[in-house]
Amino acid sequence: MNIAVAVDNVPPQFIASEAGPAPKRIVVGFGFWIFLLSDIVMFAGLFAAYAVLVNATAGGPNGAALFSQTSVAIETACLLASSYACGLMSLAIGSRNRFGTYLWAAVTFVLGAVFLGLEIHEFAGMIAQDAAPARSAFLSAFFALVGCHGLHVTAGLIWLVVMMGQLATEGFRARVERRLLCFSLFWHALDIIWVGLFTMVYLMGVRP
Amino acid sequence: MTTQIDRAPGEGTTLTEVDEGRRAGVLVYTVGLGLAVILTATSFWVANTTALWGPGVHLGLAVLAIAQMGVHVVFFLHITTAPDNTNNVLALAFGVLIVFVVIVGSLWIMSNLNGNMMPSPELMNLHMQR
Numbered sequence: 001m002n003i004a005v006a007v008d009n010v011p012p013q014f015i016a017s018e019a020g021p022a023p024k025r026i027v028v029g030f031g032f033w034i035f036l037l038s039d040i041v042m043f044a045g046l047f048a049a050y051a052v053l054v055n056a057t058a059g060g061p062n063g064a065a066l067f068s069q070t071s072v073a074i075e076t077a078c079l080l081a082s083s084y085a086c087g088l089m090s091l092a093i094g095s096r097n098r099f100g101t102y103l104w105a106a107v108t109f110v111l112g113a114v115f116l117g118l119e120i121h122e123f124a125g126m127i128a129q130d131a132a133p134a135r136s137a138f139l140s141a142f143f144a145l146v147g148c149h150g151l152h153v154t155a156g157l158i159w160l161v162v163m164m165g166q167l168a169t170e171g172f173r174a175r176v177e178r179r180l181l182c183f184s185l186f187w188h189a190l191d192i193i194w195v196g197l198f199t200m201v202y203l204m205g206v207r208p
Numbered sequence: 209m210t211t212q213i214d215r216a217p218g219e220g221t222t223l224t225e226v227d228e229g230r231r232a233g234v235l236v237y238t239v240g241l242g243l244a245v246i247l248t249a250t251s252f253w254v255a256n257t258t259a260l261w262g263p264g265v266h267l268g269l270a271v272l273a274i275a276q277m278g279v280h281v282v283f284f285l286h287i288t289t290a291p292d293n294t295n296n297v298l299a300l301a302f303g304v305l306i307v308f309v310v311i312v313g314s315l316w317i318m319s320n321l322n323g324n325m326m327p328s329p330e331l332m333n334l335h336m337q338r
Contacts, residue, residue, distance in 0.1 A: 019213055022213065022214050025216055025219075026214045026215065026216045028216070029216025029217055029218060029219065030214070030216060030217065030295060030296065030299075032217075033216075033217040033218075033296055033299055033300075034299055037299055037300065037302070037303030038303075040303055040307060041303060041306045041307060041310065044306070044307040044310040044311050045310055047311055048310050048311045048313075048314035048315065049314075051311065051314070051315055052314055052315065052318045069252070069255075069256070073252060076248055077248075080241065080244055080245065080248065081241075083280075083284060084237055084238075084240075084241045087233075087237040087240075087284055088234065088237060090218070090233075091230050091233045091234060091237075094230065094233070095230050181216060181218055181219065184218055185217060185218045185285065188218070188280060188284040188285050189285075191280060191284070192277050192280045192281070195248075195273050195276045195277055195280065196273055196277065198251075199251060199269050199270070199272070199273035200273070203251055203252065203254075203255035203269055204255075204266055204269060206255065207255060207262075207265060207266070
């Protein structure tokens with residue numbers, strides 16, 4: 001009896017066991033968060049490989065000879081602005097603003113595509129001057145790390161186009177909103193990885 | 209819906225507070241963008257300046273990068289210390305632990321290996337390159 005009274009007096013938000021399973025939106029968001037963290041752990045492996053092999057240039061070019069800081073600065077600005085636009089897209093989705101969602105999704109896509117174009121241009125330039133992945137262990141690690149991030153950005157761009165198609169055909173349905181929440185998490189996480197990447201690979205790489 | 213127990217990562221506002229939430233949300237993202245721009249610009253300046261003591265630059269860059277990652281986590285992913293975020297924070301803490309173990313552990317082991325397999329600098333260099 002006393003126990004029953006005590007339970008009745010507990011404010012409703014504290015009885016987690018009696019609230020039933022969490023709403024699907026929260027379960028999906030949390031599950032995707034776990035996936036993102038495992039993805040970041042995979043990147044940590046590539047970061048570790050790069051850090052170990054950064055001096056193993058086998059007589060080939062090193063980072064200071066290959067990297068252009070101007071290009072990296074523009075890429076960083078594009079990705080950061082793209083992340084910001086993605087945040088504003090989330091807000092437009094929250095207030096069911098269809099035009100705002102399309103507008104900010106387009107901005108996110110264009111900035112992400114500019115980033116990817118600059119990165120591909122940089123890779124092509126490096127391969128043209130005999131700095132391909134097979135040249136040295138340093139370059140293998142560099143292309144694996146930066147290329148893996150670039151592949152993630154490519155996947156994100158495709159995902160964004162698919163989500164805009166779903167929004168156009170299905171409207172703001174719960175499942176479309178859940179997928180858009182996961183997309184924004186993915187996009188912000190890619191920007192976090194890029195922060196570590198431009199610091200460790202490019203900025204530390206151009207130091208003597 | 210006002211008494212939510214958990215909150216999904218990336219969810220800044222609940223849907224019931226749309227009007228005020230939108231204005232506050234824009235402010236949060238803009239503050240995050242401003243801080244990220246300042247930290248990025250500082251990183252690029254630190255990497256190129258000669259005004260700072262050379263050997264300390266790498267450490268400074270690492271600190272700036274970690275600070276910027278924190279800014280992104282708080283202002284863009286909306287991970288907070290509130291009770292409805294406990295699950296997200298615990299998962300993040302575990303992820304950070306694994307990342308730390310993988311990166312620091314690899315560097316530690318490999319530098320140790322380099323130190324113990326040092327017959328001569330020329331041979332060592334050869335070993336690292338093959």
